[in-house]
Amino acid sequence: MSSRLYDWFDRRLNLRPVQRTLLDEPIPGGASWIYVFGSVTLFLFLMQAATGMFLALYYAPTPDHAYDSIQFIERDVLFGWFVRGLHHWGASAMVIAIGLHMLQTFLYGAYKSPREVMWMMGVVLFLIVMTFAFTGYLLPWDQTAYWATQVGINMVGTVPLVGDLLSRVLRGGETLGALTLSRFFATHVLFLPAVLIGGIALHLFILRRVGPAGPWTDDRASLSSETFAPRQVYMDAVVIAGVFLAVAILAVSVPLPLTDKANPSDTSFVPVPEWYFLFYYELLKYVHGPLEPLATWILPLCVILIMFFWPFIDRNxxxxxxxxxxxxxxxxxxxLVVFGLLGISIKNLYAVPRTDPAVARGKAVYAQFGCAGCHRIHGEGGAVAPDLTTVGYTRPDRAWHLKHFPDPQSVMPGSFMPKFPLTDAQLNDLTSYMLSLTRATSS
Ligand code: HEC
Structure with missing residues (x-):
């Protein structure tokens, strides 16, 4: 701003103290590229807010219209597809940015006294962001959205004593329907933003009271100090611009997934969650029966509590x-655990090479024996038997399939699927085809 204009306003509004508070905040040890993630997260939140407001102009939160309104945004609204793309990828970027921000804080021990409360507030903000992701996922009201949310709510239902109540509160009743959608929508666009803005304000207020932590050296006295402006502002701005560019490129070049419109009676649909919930989805596959509560709520609760109270656990x-x-x-x-599980999950999702000739032969066997009379793959076929779109992901065990086709009842008691007299070659090819079905979106 030209200095004369600035002076004009300064004489009337007394701006200099405000400028000092905002830009002259001292950073011990000076500006650094490693400190940018908080600002990046804040920027992404503002971008989500702005794109979300524009999406809300066209989005209709009812089961009858939600799916169509998303298609309308994609096809008919000027730049609607782009705004939706920014919002979609912006959510992923925000999860990454907040993760890196926490990682940096952890590595630098910046959560230690006197910054314990700022860390705890940060953990709360992280949980609010994950709730944003969970509630936003339902809004397109497609099959994936509907059934992934169903899985999520069922998990809440496994919490002892209050689980049933909680899941009914989440759904707004006994079934996932119109009330659930308006509830998730209101939470996503009204409640959560209000809580998040309050939380961010508190987080930044605390930051300004205790000041940034700076480098991890013990010799704090010898540290030089540098104001927030201009170098840290510059570094933040450069990374923010890069992140925006990356999100915009994704929005332009990757078409967004939208499966069929939600069909509450099609219980065979197997949803695949967003990538940032995949590690957890993978974990759930390893626990069954009496151990299930361990993964559905005991472990997550413990991890959250440990994270929250971490500054008091690590007192060094x-x-x-x-x-x-x-x-x-x-x-x-x-x-290692989180990324290991994520890796296994992604590997399972994309494992079988699609050019495998056995897969093509298996597809022919599938057609020859009329499996599509009962089963559906990518929306084609009957709906009386389980949807097989992602069966290779949910049943990755080759031996199981080899046993299943000649005698379904031997592995699925009570199944009315007929026995199929296949040759060994047909059996192998059909199984290869089944194992190749791992992707929710056809390509
Ligand atoms: C008459 C209807 C019918 C036909 C035809 C049929 N199935 Fe099935 N299939 C079923 C039913 C019903 C089940 C599930 C039984 C259960 O859940 O207990 C099933 C289960 C399966 C499963 C396990 C799905 C899961 O839950 O993981 C696979 C894989 C499968 N069928 C593949 C095939 C293939 C391949 C063919 C063609 C060779 C075929 N089915 C033909 C009715 C049929």
Whole structure:
């Protein structure tokens, strides 16, 4: 701003103290590229708010119209597809940005005294962001949205004593329907933004009271100091511009998934969740029966509580990560488990090469024996038997299929699927085809 204009306003509004508070905040040790993730997260939140407002102009939160209104946004609204793309990829970017922000805080020991409350507020903000993701996922009201949300709510239902009540509160009744959709919509666009804005304000207020943590050195006295402007502002702006560009490129080049319109009676649909919930989806596959509550709520609750109270669990005042082997090892172990599960999940989703000739032969066997009379794949076929669109993902076990086709009742008691007298070659090819069906979207 030209200095004369600035002076004109400053004489009337007394701006200099405001400028000092906003831009002259001292950073111990000086500006750094590693401190940008908080600002990036804040920027992405503002982008989500702006794109969300425009989407709300056209979106209709009812089961009759939600799906059509999304299609309308995609096809008819000027730049509607682009705004929806920004909002979709922006959500993923926000999860990554907040994850990196927490990782940096963890690595630098920046959660230690006197910044415990800022960390705890941060964990709350992270949980609010994940709730944004969960509630937003239902809004397109397609098959994936509907059945993934069903799975999520069922998991809440496994919590003892209050589970039933909680899942009914989430659904607004006994079944997932119109009330659930308006409830998720109102939460997504009214309740959560209000809570998140309050939380961000508090997070930043605390930051300004205690000041940024700076580097992890013990010798704080010898640290030089640098104001937030101009270098840190510049670094933040550069990374924000890069992130926006990446999100915009994704929005332009990757078509967004939209499966069939939600069909509450098609219980055979197997949903695949967003990538940031995939590690958890993978974990759920390993626990069954009496162990199920362990994965559905005990483990998540423990992880959240440990995260929340972490500054009081790790009481070692040293901040240099090399001299905090236990904290560093626990952090690494946590990341290893999460990314290990995510990796396995992605590997299962994309495993079988689609050019495998056995898969093509198996597809022919599938057609020859009229499997489509009962089963559906990518929306084609009957609906009396389970949808097989992602059967290779939900049943990755080759031996199971080899046993199943000649005698379905031997592995699925009570199944009315007929026995199929297949040759060994046909059996193998058909199984290869089944195992190749791992993707919710056809390509
Ligand atoms: C008459 C209807 C019918 C036909 C025809 C039929 N199935 Fe099935 N199939 C079923 C039913 C019903 C089940 C599920 C039984 C259950 O859930 O207990 C099933 C289960 C399956 C499953 C396991 C799905 C899961 O839940 O993981 C696979 C895989 C499968 N069928 C493949 C095939 C293939 C391949 C063919 C053609 C060779 C075929 N089916 C023909 C009715 C049929």
């Amino acid at each position: 005042p040293v901040r240099n990560p090399i001299r905090r082997p236990v904290a560093l090892a626990s952090g690494l172990l946590f990341l």
